[in-house]
Amino acid sequence: MSDTIKLTPEQLEEFGAEMDAIRRRIAADLGEADAAYLRKVLKYQRGFEVAGRALFYLPVIGWVPAVAALSVSKILDNMEIGHNVMHGQYDWMGDPALNSRMFDWDNVCPGDQWKHSHNYMHHTYTNIVGKDRDVGYGILRMDEDQKWNPYYLGNPLYAFLLMTFFEWGVMLHDLEVEEIVAGRRTWAETKKLRGGMLRKAKKQVIKDYLLFPALTGPLFPLTLAGNAVANLVRNIWAFNIIFCGHFPAGVATFSIEETENETRGGWYYRQLLGSANISGSDLMHVMSGNLSHQIEHHLFPDIPARRYPEIAQDVRAICEKYDLPYNTGPLHKQLGSVFVKICRLALPSRRTKSAAPASAGQTALAA
Amino acid sequence: MSLASTLLRSRAVGALTSPHGVDRYLEIVNPMWAAHEVRARLVDIQREVDVPGEPPVATLTFQPTNTWAGHRPGQYVQLSVDLPGARRQTRCFTLSSHSSRPGERFTITMRANPDGEVSRHLVEQAALGQIVHLSQAQGDFVLPDRVPDHVLFITGGSGITPAMSMLRSLLLRTHRGRITFLHYARSAEHQIFRAELEQIKTAGYGIDVHLVYPEQGGRNFSALELERIVPDFRDVDTWLCGPAGLVEAVRPAYEADGPNDKLRVEYFKPPRASGVAGGRLSFDRTGAATDNTGASILEQAEAAGLTPAFGCRMGICFGCVTTKTEGTVRNVLTGDTSSLPDEEIRICVSSPEGDCAVDL
Numbered sequence: 001m002s003d004t005i006k007l008t009p010e011q012l013e014e015f016g017a018e019m020d021a022i023r024r025r026i027a028a029d030l031g032e033a034d035a036a037y038l039r040k041v042l043k044y045q046r047g048f049e050v051a052g053r054a055l056f057y058l059p060v061i062g063w064v065p066a067v068a069a070l071s072v073s074k075i076l077d078n079m080e081i082g083h084n085v086m087h088g089q090y091d092w093m094g095d096p097a098l099n100s101r102m103f104d105w106d107n108v109c110p111g112d113q114w115k116h117s118h119n120y121m122h123h124t125y126t127n128i129v130g131k132d133r134d135v136g137y138g139i140l141r142m143d144e145d146q147k148w149n150p151y152y153l154g155n156p157l158y159a160f161l162l163m164t165f166f167e168w169g170v171m172l173h174d175l176e177v178e179e180i181v182a183g184r185r186t187w188a189e190t191k192k193l194r195g196g197m198l199r200k201a202k203k204q205v206i207k208d209y210l211l212f213p214a215l216t217g218p219l220f221p222l223t224l225a226g227n228a229v230a231n232l233v234r235n236i237w238a239f240n241i242i243f244c245g246h247f248p249a250g251v252a253t254f255s256i257e258e259t260e261n262e263t264r265g266g267w268y269y270r271q272l273l274g275s276a277n278i279s280g281s282d283l284m285h286v287m288s289g290n291l292s293h294q295i296e297h298h299l300f301p302d303i304p305a306r307r308y309p310e311i312a313q314d315v316r317a318i319c320e321k322y323d324l325p326y327n328t329g330p331l332h333k334q335l336g337s338v339f340v341k342i343c344r345l346a347l348p349s350r351r352t353k354s355a356a357p358a359s360a361g362q363t364a365l366a367a
Numbered sequence: 368m369s370l371a372s373t374l375l376r377s378r379a380v381g382a383l384t385s386p387h388g389v390d391r392y393l394e395i396v397n398p399m400w401a402a403h404e405v406r407a408r409l410v411d412i413q414r415e416v417d418v419p420g421e422p423p424v425a426t427l428t429f430q431p432t433n434t435w436a437g438h439r440p441g442q443y444v445q446l447s448v449d450l451p452g453a454r455r456q457t458r459c460f461t462l463s464s465h466s467s468r469p470g471e472r473f474t475i476t477m478r479a480n481p482d483g484e485v486s487r488h489l490v491e492q493a494a495l496g497q498i499v500h501l502s503q504a505q506g507d508f509v510l511p512d513r514v515p516d517h518v519l520f521i522t523g524g525s526g527i528t529p530a531m532s533m534l535r536s537l538l539l540r541t542h543r544g545r546i547t548f549l550h551y552a553r554s555a556e557h558q559i560f561r562a563e564l565e566q567i568k569t570a571g572y573g574i575d576v577h578l579v580y581p582e583q584g585g586r587n588f589s590a591l592e593l594e595r596i597v598p599d600f601r602d603v604d605t606w607l608c609g610p611a612g613l614v615e616a617v618r619p620a621y622e623a624d625g626p627n628d629k630l631r632v633e634y635f636k637p638p639r640a641s642g643v644a645g646g647r648l649s650f651d652r653t654g655a656a657t658d659n660t661g662a663s664i665l666e667q668a669e670a671a672g673l674t675p676a677f678g679c680r681m682g683i684c685f686g687c688v689t690t691k692t693e694g695t696v697r698n699v700l701t702g703d704t705s706s707l708p709d710e711e712i713r714i715c716v717s718s719p720e721g722d723c724a725v726d727l
Contacts (some may be wrong), residue, residue: 035453046395094447094455094678094686097391101711104386111386113635203385211383 005319007322013337015322016265019299022314025326034304035093041080049073056216056223063226070230075237079289086111087119089304109171113193117174123301127246127274128251133281138178141345143253148348155346167233171197216247243332245294250327271298277328369645372433375402384543395402398498405501407431409493415476415559424480424559425490426463433470433691438504440466440532445502450488455650457679461528462504463662476559478525508633515604519597521617523551525607527559530606546574547597551613554582584676590612590620601627608633642697649724651692664714668727675727677716682716689714694723
């Protein structure tokens with residue numbers, strides 16, 4: 001990737017300062033409008049949830065709308081609300097219910113564990129192969145620099161399974177199973193994590209697959225199936241949005257060496273080049289939790305996501321100024337590109353990568 | 368408790384509304400509906416003191432949700448309000464009305480503290496209908512269940528509020544014993560509850576009310592003055608609440624012959640961390656360390672020159688949450704200790720027990 005680092009250290013510093021200026025400007029402007037927006041989304045989410053649960057009482061005609069409403073509720077809960085609140089985007093409001101330390105989402109993955117693997121590991125070490133476990137999630141080969149072995153022949157199958165059971169995959173992510181297999185982590189070390197996972201998963205399973213179905217009496221099997229489908233819809237949608245964030249063609253990955261002693265400007269630079277956006281309607285942005293603005297999210301992970309469209313204008317202008325790529329495209333294009341990558345990387349790379357290019361960018365992100 | 372609230376608080380409803388909890392759904396329909404949390408609506412504001420050029424004092428009447436468990440006279444409550452700019456702030460305020468039963472209205476009397484965003488907002492800007500978020504009533508500065516034959520209140524300035532709550536409760540209970548009420552205010556026009564106290568003084572309840580105004584020639588507190596009013600005051604159950612100056616003048620008068628458990632004191636401050644001194648408190652990130660004084664970790668970190676993030680400083684807002692990497696901490700609000708490694712703690716209400724390390 002080193003061939004894409006084309007800023008001098010001075011330019012990199014200036015670029016970082018411009019990003020910092022955007023962050024300061026938005027942070028100083030946060031207020032009633034942001035709070036009102038989040039509360040409005042919450043209202044809709046709760047509304048869809050209650051409507052979804054209630055519509056299961058209408059046999060036959062109610063089932064499809066029930067599943068649709070519940071799916072929308074789970075998507076809003078996990079993405080525009082949960083993901084963003086747990087990033088601390090609304091901590092400044094001082095409302096304990098909307099605080100990243102307190103919030104938990106309608107998902108089997110315990111919020112506190114996700115915050116570690118996602119907020120800390122992924123957002124700090126974004127796209128550094130060997131450090132960011134979101135590069136392939138420990139089960140997929142999503143980068144040429146991940147050494148091929150025959151296990152990866154199953155890449156498309158693993159991706160399909162991860163999509164289907166995405167919330168469970170997200171839950172298990174923190175166990176770092178591949179590290180256990182490799183002998184770098186013991187099973188016993190994961191005891192506390194497993195306790196948290198079991199407790200949370202139990203609550204979610206009891207709610208969706210026992211209590212709510214039971215409340216609909218003879219319609220138990222239909223409600224159970226409906227809840228399962230809603231969870232599945234959320235899984236598929238979240239997987240697709242998230243895979244468009246870092247895996248479309250043109251997104252850069254980095255080596256551990258070239259990010260050593262990285263400066264603040266270098267960090268911003270890596271976030272920008274390591275992420276991709278999805279263009280689309282306002283509704284698409286809300287339903288994706290504004291992760292359709294993955295670039296802006298990675299530059300400013302704790303700024304309320306509703307600000308990303310506004311920030312994007314400035315970021316694009318800065319990209320033009322420094323002649324940097326700004327990876328964006330409609331959902332079908334980004335998804336198609338991810339699909340091709342999943343299939344292509346199932347096979348060994350045709351060209352053998354030499355160790356040489358790394359040297360050019362070895363200290364490029366450092367001062 | 369009604370059937371509906373029993374149901375809403377049940378484990379089944381908890382499981383159905385997991386992980387958010389039933390209150391997150393109820394509040395959307397009506398902010399005054401709650402199963403666990405306590406909220407209240409501001410229903411009345413009366414100015415008690417309004418001296419031009421000085422911070423006004425007002426009594427605010429609140430209608431709480433039916434989750435309010437009531438209060439004992441003298442207790443305080445943690446009150447949070449969304450200030451303009453959608454920033455919620457929390458402060459402690461003493462309840463000034465007589466004891467309340469579950470779900471019953473109560474009043475809070477507060478001065479619009481020039482440095483206090485919350486009190487200024489509530490006294491000067493809040494509109495009727497404003498919703499506030501509350502804790503349950505807390506504090507041990509209360510009347511005992513069996514009221515002694517003679518009770519003495521010594522208060523200064525807005526320290527009158529807990530004593531007023533006690534006095535009003537005693538009047539309501541038609542207390543037969545002796546009550547002496549000694550209050551210091553700067554002048555008559557600075558006097559909170561002036562009309563009510565004058566009325567009590569002259570109403571023939573037999574309550575001995577002394578209102579002293581040092582700016583208008585009244586004498587500041589002295590043991591001698593108190594002895595004139597209550598000759599055996601050291602043997603009388605006394606509730607003292609006021610600014611530090613008054614407390615520092617009164618305490619020695621009672622403790623001339625050693626500690627005196629007849630005197631109960633409350634400052635105008637949230638509960639202070641009081642842990643056990645000993646061991647070392649280390650700050651992992653900065654590499655600093657300090658001898659554990661028993662104060663809260665937040666206070667000790669600040670004393671060591673660090674500037675951790677904080678909010679309410681009383682364990683409500685979670686603004687100061689920090690990872691404790693090693694050692695045992697004691698929650699000074701509940702007294703619970705915890706030794707889990709890598710635990711998130713509120714450093715404003717946690718004090719170390721022995722050696723302890725935090726990620727600061």
